[in-house]
Amino acid sequence: MKIKTKLMISFCIIIFVPTLLAGVAITAFCNFQMHAIEQNDGIKNASAYSIINSVQVLNRYTASDFEKIKMTAKFTPEKLDDLNFLNELNEGLSQKYSYLVVRNGTHISFNGSNGNKKVLKSLAAYGSTEPDSGTGSYIEDKYGILVKQADFQNVNGEDATAFIITSMEGTVPEMRQLVIGTVVAIVLILLLTAFMMIFWTYRSLITPIRKLQAAAENVRDGNLDFSVDGGGEDEIGLLCTTFEQMRQRLKDNAEEKLRNEMENKALISNIAHDLKTPITAAKGYAEGIIDGVANTPEKIDKYVRTIYNKTNEMDMLINELTLYSKIDANRIPYNFAKINVAEYFKDCVEEMGLDLEAKGIALSYYNYAMADTVIIADPEQMRRVVNNIIGNSVKYMNKSEKFINIRIKDVGDFIQVEIEDNGQGIAQKDLPYIFDRFYRADASRNSATGGSGIGLSIVKKIIEDHGGKIWTTSKEDSGTTMYFVIRKYQEVPSNE
Numbered sequence: 001m002k003i004k005t006k007l008m009i010s011f012c013i014i015i016f017v018p019t020l021l022a023g024v025a026i027t028a029f030c031n032f033q034m035h036a037i038e039q040n041d042g043i044k045n046a047s048a049y050s051i052i053n054s055v056q057v058l059n060r061y062t063a064s065d066f067e068k069i070k071m072t073a074k075f076t077p078e079k080l081d082d083l084n085f086l087n088e089l090n091e092g093l094s095q096k097y098s099y100l101v102v103r104n105g106t107h108i109s110f111n112g113s114n115g116n117k118k119v120l121k122s123l124a125a126y127g128s129t130e131p132d133s134g135t136g137s138y139i140e141d142k143y144g145i146l147v148k149q150a151d152f153q154n155v156n157g158e159d160a161t162a163f164i165i166t167s168m169e170g171t172v173p174e175m176r177q178l179v180i181g182t183v184v185a186i187v188l189i190l191l192l193t194a195f196m197m198i199f200w201t202y203r204s205l206i207t208p209i210r211k212l213q214a215a216a217e218n219v220r221d222g223n224l225d226f227s228v229d230g231g232g233e234d235e236i237g238l239l240c241t242t243f244e245q246m247r248q249r250l251k252d253n254a255e256e257k258l259r260n261e262m263e264n265k266a267l268i269s270n271i272a273h274d275l276k277t278p279i280t281a282a283k284g285y286a287e288g289i290i291d292g293v294a295n296t297p298e299k300i301d302k303y304v305r306t307i308y309n310k311t312n313e314m315d316m317l318i319n320e321l322t323l324y325s326k327i328d329a330n331r332i333p334y335n336f337a338k339i340n341v342a343e344y345f346k347d348c349v350e351e352m353g354l355d356l357e358a359k360g361i362a363l364s365y366y367n368y369a370m371a372d373t374v375i376i377a378d379p380e381q382m383r384r385v386v387n388n389i390i391g392n393s394v395k396y397m398n399k400s401e402k403f404i405n406i407r408i409k410d411v412g413d414f415i416q417v418e419i420e421d422n423g424q425g426i427a428q429k430d431l432p433y434i435f436d437r438f439y440r441a442d443a444s445r446n447s448a449t450g451g452s453g454i455g456l457s458i459v460k461k462i463i464e465d466h467g468g469k470i471w472t473t474s475k476e477d478s479g480t481t482m483y484f485v486i487r488k489y490q491e492v493p494s495n496e
Contacts, residue, residue, distance in 0.1 A: 025185035073152030098166040224251040278310035362403040369410040393421035414485040426474040435460040
């Protein structure tokens with residue numbers, strides 16, 4: 001989730017969640033108060049407006065008592081002169097924050113409370129309200145006073161009035177409780193919302209930032225063996241993913257650098273060892289000539305040829321080292337040209353045949369491709385491929401009768417070259433790795449036969465740069481066959 005989306009959701013949560021929860025809380029408090037009013041005060045069908053409007057609440061508190069007084073005044077007015085009856089009525093009203101006052105003429109005949117004189121003086125005159133009105137009048141006071149008035153004729157025929165006086169002071173604690181409860185509820189809602197937002201923000205923003213901080217400290221200290229899991233698709237999650245890719249790239253580069261350093265050390269060690277052998281031999285034969293050991297023309301010729309061959313070996317090793325550096329930098333020079341397959345490989349065989357014959361190795365050549373088959377290749381680099389493969393076969397010849405067969409086959413859009421020998425073969429476990437640089441199936445045997453350990457890796461690189469593929473099959477003590485394919489050159493007809 002994008003940070004922009006999270007901010008929009010946070011805004012909606014801050015606005016709507018407190019509003020919704022506050023509404024729920026206020027409704028719950030109102031329902032609780034209405035239930036309390038119905039239970040404690042006998043007011044039926046109380047509404048939320050009844051709680052807010054204190055006058056209405058007080059008016060409904062004494063509705064039944066007012067009706068009782070009106071009916072008494074209408075049918076049995078003499079009871080309103082009975083002190084016991086009046087005290088009974090007043091006792092019931094006292095539980096409803098009210099009291100009874102009876103006025104006969106201008107004289108207060110009954111006062112159910114020690115109410116202040118200001119209230120008594122403020123009572124309305126006889127006949128000032130509608131006979132059936134139950135709403136009463138309002139008198140200004142510290143908290144406010146509601147007065148209900150019932151006019152009647154007493155037993156002596158005088159104008160009399162019964163007043164139910166209700167003080168709003170009794171409802172103030174309830175209203176205060178409602179307000180305090182509502183405020184507490186809103187504060188709790190805001191705190192809950194803030195906690196939710198802080199927790200969500202901490203989980204979605206702070207946690208991945210701390211992971212990034214720890215990862216950056218690891219990179220600073222050179223430790224790349226860890227992983228960064230952002231766990232999201234927002235900007236910070238993408239940053240964590242990018243950081244993880246950077247860490248992996250740094251780790252791969254460090255491992256590659258270490259591997260290259262080890263390979264370079266191995267190459268230097270191999271080249272130094274392989275150069276030392278021909279140099280020692282050439283030096284020994286040169287000393288033999290100088291010391292007069294070669295005292296006949298035949299011996300001198302043999303010594304000189306041996307020195308020449310050893311220098312050729314050193315030259316070949318140096319060339320491999322030079323080519324290796326170009327392979328490492330991906331800068332092998334290629335001069336591609338159209339090559340007739342039959343003629344090219346025939347020349348290669350003739351060139352190597354005499355040398356192999358001198359070593360007692362029979363070389364056979366079979367061409368099954370058309371005489372006019374052409375490929376696009378670098379003649380020099382392709383010759384290096386053939387020489388390296390055959391040179392590798394010669395190193396591991398261990399039979400009394402030695403042979404190498406070269407076969408050229410037409411396989412559709414490609415020509416396939418097969419170079420087979422009857423050497424000691426390669427173990428199956430080593431076959432997948434023989435084209436890796438510096439890989440040795442038998443390190444001691446390789447050391448004895450010489451070689452830098454990069455010959456076949458150079459072969460693979462050249463073949464792949466020609467758009468081809470190379471592989472091998474082998475069986476121990478029976479021999480090895482190398483295969484590689486090169487795409488044929490085909491003329492594209494032009495539309496006339």
